[in-house]
Amino acid sequence: MNKTKTAMITVCGRPNVGKSSLTNALVGEKIAIVSDKPQTTRNRIYGVVNRGDTQFVLLDTPGLHKPRSRLGDYMVKVVRESLASVEAALLLEARALPEQAKALEEILGCVRKLLRCEVLEEPFVPETLCGLTEREQRARSQNPQKYYGCPHFMPEPHDSPAILRLNRLRTQIRETELAAAAAFGRDREDILRALNRLSSLVYILMLQCKGETSP
Numbered sequence: 001m002n003k004t005k006t007a008m009i010t011v012c013g014r015p016n017v018g019k020s021s022l023t024n025a026l027v028g029e030k031i032a033i034v035s036d037k038p039q040t041t042r043n044r045i046y047g048v049v050n051r052g053d054t055q056f057v058l059l060d061t062p063g064l065h066k067p068r069s070r071l072g073d074y075m076v077k078v079v080r081e082s083l084a085s086v087e088a089a090l091l092l093e094a095r096a097l098p099e100q101a102k103a104l105e106e107i108l109g110c111v112r113k114l115l116r117c118e119v120l121e122e123p124f125v126p127e128t129l130c131g132l133t134e135r136e137q138r139a140r141s142q143n144p145q146k147y148y149g150c151p152h153f154m155p156e157p158h159d160s161p162a163i164l165r166l167n168r169l170r171t172q173i174r175e176t177e178l179a180a181a182a183a184f185g186r187d188r189e190d191i192l193r194a195l196n197r198l199s200s201l202v203y204i205l206m207l208q209c210k211g212e213t214s215p
Contacts, residue, residue: 008088012092062076100208103201114194117190129201148210149211150211160209166209
């Protein structure tokens with residue numbers, strides 16, 4: 001069948017959201033590198049998909065991010081140019097990774113335990129969270145460059161939705177910690193310490209997300 005229509009479509013999104021995997025799946029063969037390492041795609045990669053009398057030309061692009069180097073500037077420029085000359089754009093959004101979802105489940109479980117300890121006036125016994133002892137957790141939160149490949153940071157509007165949601169959760173935990181300090185004073189230092197640790201753990205999750213999206 002002769003192709004009578006052609007459409008150019010840019011596949012875009014933040015780093016590591018599955019743009020190359022989707023492009024390969026639609027084309028039916030591996031034309032783009034798929035890797036767990038962010039920013040594997042550094043130039044536009046073209047793939048052709050034929051459906052009926054229409055030929056779709058897919059443009060797999062580098063991940064959108066805040067550039068911190070000349071390479072980052074170039075990659076963002078490639079994405080912008082790819083968006084400027086096509087009929088449509090396919091935007092991919094990342095969802096919580098399984099390990100991040102598991103970490104949030106652990107945080108929820110810890111919150112439930114804290115509530116029980118407060119209501120029943122039981123002591124809160126420190127425990128391992130996300131496989132980290134309190135000491136290990138402190139080391140990671142204090143030296144993110146070593147463990148996650150990114151420095152300490154303050155969230156900004158251009159950060160990923162995951163980072164912004166985690167920052168909101170961390171803010172709520174910090175507010176709860178302040179309220180608990182006012183209510184208990186030194187009587188429940190175990191609860192205050194646990195809340196502080198939960199805040200630190202959420203920050204570690206934010207650092208993980210930041211490290212995954214940094215070039």
